[in-house]
Amino acid sequence: MHVLSMRWDKIPDMMKSQLVLGIESSCDETGIGLVDTQRGLLAHRVFSQIDLHAAYGGVVPELASRDHVRRMVPLIRETMAAGGHALKDLDVVGYTTGPGLAGALLVGASVAEALALALNIPAMPIHHLEGHLLSPMLSVQPPVFPFVALLVSGGHTQLMRVGGVGDYVLLGESVDDAAGEAFDKTAKLLGLPYPGGPILSKLAGQGVAGRFKLPRPMKNSGDLMFSFSGLKTAVLTATKKPDFSEAQIPDLAAEFQEAVVDVLCAKARTALTQTGLSQLVVAGGVGANARLRERLRREIGKRGGHVFFPELEYCSDNGAMIAFACAMRVRAGKFRSGENGVFAIRPRWPLSELS
Ligand code: KG4
Ligand code: ZN
Secondary structure, eight states: OHHHHHHHHOOOOTTSOOEEEEEEOSSSEEEEEEEETTTEEEEEEEEEOHHHHHTTTSOOHHHHHHHHHHHHHHHHHHHHHHTTOOGGGOOEEEEEEESSOHHHHHHHHHHHHHHHHHHTOOEEEEEHHHHHHHGGGGSSSOOOSSEEEEEEOSSOEEEEEEEETTEEEEEEEBSSSOHHHHHHHHHHHTTOOSSHHHHHHHHHTTSOTTSSOOOOTTTTSSSSOBOOHHHHHHHHHHHHSTTOOGGGHHHHHHHHHHHHHHHHHHHHHHHHHHHTOOEEEEESGGGGOHHHHHHHHHHHHHTTOEEEOOOHHHHSSOSHHHHHHHHHHHHTTOOOOOBTTBOOOOSSOOGGGOO
16 A cells, blocks of 8 residues: 555656656557657557458457557567666656557556556556657657647547647547548458558559549538548449449549548648648548648648658557657646556547546
């Protein structure tokens, strides 16, 4: 009891350099990051479970949890060694508490809390999307607050106004499927293997957009809401036409990608106009999409704005962004711990609840 009460009273010193370990296990990647609050990212390692889930055509939650158990400790050891530190040097452990798969989140949460308890240091629950949102700040040329963030992951499509660490105002989001989810579901119905998004976008590079005509859902809705589920249905309808052949899949993929990118670009431009801001930060797995990057760079650049993308290795899930978000909170004096030694995961957790 004594150890517990000591640890929960502890708050990392924002004025001194602090060594932060970040743990990510919300879905199908085990990610570990090591960040020094003064020196930045020291090392990170990711183990992707793609091969494990490929046979099932999607993530199997129970298998994901078990694999996190297998990978996590060796990956922590590897990251610590790569960063040139021992566990005893750590000052804080940050871990993804949600949103994500409950079982997978529990693995990271228990390892993080156990490690913090053993080392008598504080642990901080981190919101997965906050990790994505701040990940472009790991770049050599980072954005500065305030900016508009376009979060495009497998589970979320959101536009946020980011005023600072913990100052997130939701401007708009998808009413149904997320952009990444639309990529994945469309890939599946086109018979492409898991993970669908990147494979579909690769195929789109070999096709020509415009040969098929797909809708641009909610592009002119006048607000910042999105809808992507109808697009997948429109793709399915196109494949059911009697004259459709497999040779046309790249063209259909190209048109699908163009439709998603059209809508994302239009809404991102509107968000900048509405907020009067000039910087757009793109985060989440779909931020790796080459066509989205090209179009946003061109269109936002044309109006005198700047677009910031995380490096590709920080686009998909990773531990560096969790360690970094934790470090940013420590530096901003916004440390939060669980309550009195009790930790809880939050599989559903709106980002706008953060402060
Ligand atoms: O952020 P992330 O790694 O995980 C979540 O937090 O959801 O995003 C994964 C999503 C998946 O839906 C994946 O298909 C999509 O990002 N994705 C892509 C590309 N690379 C990953 N979608 C389109 N084009 C890509 N190149
Ligand atoms: Zn993610």
